Amino acid sequence: MSSPPLKLDTPRLAVLHEAYRDAVRAKRWRSVLIAVCVAVGIAVSAVSAEVDLGKLFTNIDKFSSYIGRLFVLESGQMVWTDPVEWYWGLQRWLSLLGETLLIAYVGTALGAAAGIVLAFLAASNVSPHPVVRAVTRRYLEFCRTFPQLVFALIFVIAFGLGPLPGVLAIAIHTMGALGKLFFEVVENIDMKPVEGVAATGASWPAVVRIGAFPQVLPNFVSYTLLRFEINVREASVMGFVGAGGIGQDLIEAIRKFYYADVSAILVLIIVTVALIDFGTERIRHRLIDAGTSA
Structure with missing residues (x-):
């Protein structure tokens, strides 16, 4: 009871x-x-x-009128009434857009590869020495502290105009951002396989490769794909400082008040980024589901 x-x-x-x-x-x-x-x-x-809120509300109509002008051709017609005229530079823009994607791809690949190596040096549970861990973490912090455009501007001064400064800027910032995410993943692994490999007398690289790396690979790939999405957007504006890509024509169209060209380029960028986001999201979800089921 x-x-x-x-x-x-x-x-x-x-x-x-x-x-x-x-x-x-x-x-x-x-x-x-x-x-x-x-x-x-x-x-x-x-x-x-x-x-100044007063200035904001006073000039808000200028913003809306600018957006409206983006969809009007020089003839006064709306852009969708004459797609041929609207996308007169499609061949050049697609070429620059492909360059943008390559900048993001190469920069992400280089940054992720370096971030993987540095992540194992920065992780507290597998790092070979506390000094190495501290120095690596400070280096990763430095790499992700400055915006990518700052790095791109520095590399443009050093190496000249072109896609190389954009690749280097994205690679450095990606290394810093992914390195932090990666070593946090490493610090949460199961240490039993690592300890088992270490007990055999294997070297540190072998311990990491056999005992730790297989556990973190799905998460590493997932984070890298997510970072690639971000870098495609970042690479789209690298041309603002002369670091190659579609941003080069976009900033020129903005400065010269080529309104229809601005909207055409923006639509291309938005569609491309949306497709990449959709594709990488599907891949990341499959990787996460596979890791969970395993």
């Missing part, structure tokens, strides 16, 4: 109710304090960044 419910006397029940109300009141005050701090932070940031 179940025991009867516990009955509390009125004074004790009143004390519990008061304690509950105090806890709820304290939680509400914390929420209010956090909200006030966030509001103050936004206000200070807005003042520091010279955000």
Whole structure:
């Protein structure tokens, strides 16, 4: 038989109710304090960044009118009424778009390969020495600290205009970003296979290759595909600083007010990125499902 419910006397029940109300009141005050701090932070940031809401609402129509002009040909017709005129430079744009994809692909491949090696040096559970781990982590932090456009601008000055600066910029930033993700994956592996290989007297590279790498390979591929999606978008604007790709013609069209050309190039980029996102997402989901079922 179940025991009867516990009955509390009125004074004790009143004390519990008061304690509950105090806890709820304290939680509400914390929420209010956090909200006030966030509001103050936004206000200070807005003042520091010279955000002018009056100017924003006064000129908002210029933004909408610019978007409208993007879909009007020089003849005054809408762009979809004359696709041949709209995409007059399709052959050149496709060539530059292919260059953009190659920049993203090569940069991602180089960055991922370097990130894999550095990840095992930075992971606390398999790194050969604490000093090596610390130095590698600081190096990865440096690589992902600066935006890719900054690296691209530096390499353009060093190597001149073209796709090479874009490849190097993407590779370095990808190495830093993926290296961090990779070593976090390595730190969560099952150490029993690693310890078993190490017990045979194998060298450190052999221990990593046989005991650790097979466990993390699906996650490494998944993260690399995700990074490739990001790098395709990043490579699309590398031409802004002369690092090759479709961004070269895009920034020129923007500066010269070739509105229809801007919209044509943007549509090509959006469609390409969407297709790549869809394809890599399907592959990543299959890899994750395979890893889960295994």
